[in-house]
Amino acid sequence: MKFTVLTLFPEITDTYFASSIMAKALEKGIIQYHPVNIRDFALDKHKTCDDAPYGGGPGMLMLAEPLSRALESVTDTKPHVIYLTPSGRPFTQKRAAELSALREIVLVCGRYEGVDQRVIDAYVDEELSVGDYVLSSGETAALVVIDTVYRLVDKVITAQSLEEESFGGGLLEYPQYTRPEIFASIKVPEILLSGHHENIRKWRLKKRVEKTLAVRPELVEQGLRDGIFDAETVKLIEEGKKNDERD
Numbered sequence: 001m002k003f004t005v006l007t008l009f010p011e012i013t014d015t016y017f018a019s020s021i022m023a024k025a026l027e028k029g030i031i032q033y034h035p036v037n038i039r040d041f042a043l044d045k046h047k048t049c050d051d052a053p054y055g056g057g058p059g060m061l062m063l064a065e066p067l068s069r070a071l072e073s074v075t076d077t078k079p080h081v082i083y084l085t086p087s088g089r090p091f092t093q094k095r096a097a098e099l100s101a102l103r104e105i106v107l108v109c110g111r112y113e114g115v116d117q118r119v120i121d122a123y124v125d126e127e128l129s130v131g132d133y134v135l136s137s138g139e140t141a142a143l144v145v146i147d148t149v150y151r152l153v154d155k156v157i158t159a160q161s162l163e164e165e166s167f168g169g170g171l172l173e174y175p176q177y178t179r180p181e182i183f184a185s186i187k188v189p190e191i192l193l194s195g196h197h198e199n200i201r202k203w204r205l206k207k208r209v210e211k212t213l214a215v216r217p218e219l220v221e222q223g224l225r226d227g228i229f230d231a232e233t234v235k236l237i238e239e240g241k242k243n244d245e246r247d
Helices: 010-017 020-028 064-072 093-099 117-123 138-150 197-215 217-226 231-246
Strands: 002-007 032-037 080-090 104-109 126-129
Touching: 002 010, 002 064, 002 138, 010 020, 010 032, 010 138, 020 138, 064 104, 064 117, 080 138, 093 138, 104 138, 126 138, 197 217, 197 231, 217 231
Parallel strands: 002 032, 002 104, 080 104, 080 126
Antiparallel strands: none
């Protein structure tokens, strides 16, 4: 899979692609990275990429001409073009899984007050928001999308490691523990030391249900509506709701 990032500050994303699991995925050829500096497509001597918006208002807007030329340089292979913006549709784990199946994604990193709408209308396939807040850096938002998507690409991470993560199967992840067995006078739950795999599985499922009901109950309700839970999980959900009512 190829990630092409259009940015005014490629050094921000360059560092990420040179680190940790991503660096290994690049080395193996599973992932490709192509940074594009939008300033390289500004024709004036100052490499100007922003100007005041028509109609007035605070801040500056990214110019259409250098950004459109940058996009023209990378869209001949018909990639999926994403513009990161607070006004986009919410980015979810489900959407990440869908994007991970694509051949190439182009991410447009906004700055200042955003991007000239004509560029969005002409080139962008999808506008995504990584949360209900405003960032000064579109690069930060792009890295959230990249980090979420690339780890789902086949052979980047083992499939088993992805099976019971948060949002997998409509539930959040269970609590995890490692050595030492006792830390700050708190002992690891005895069941995790038992070696009984089936009991551990049941405990973990129960904890996933309990946490999701407590922290993200809307995920449980959505899962029930979509019918994604098996009978064991539904029973635990019903028991958890009854316990909450008694409390």
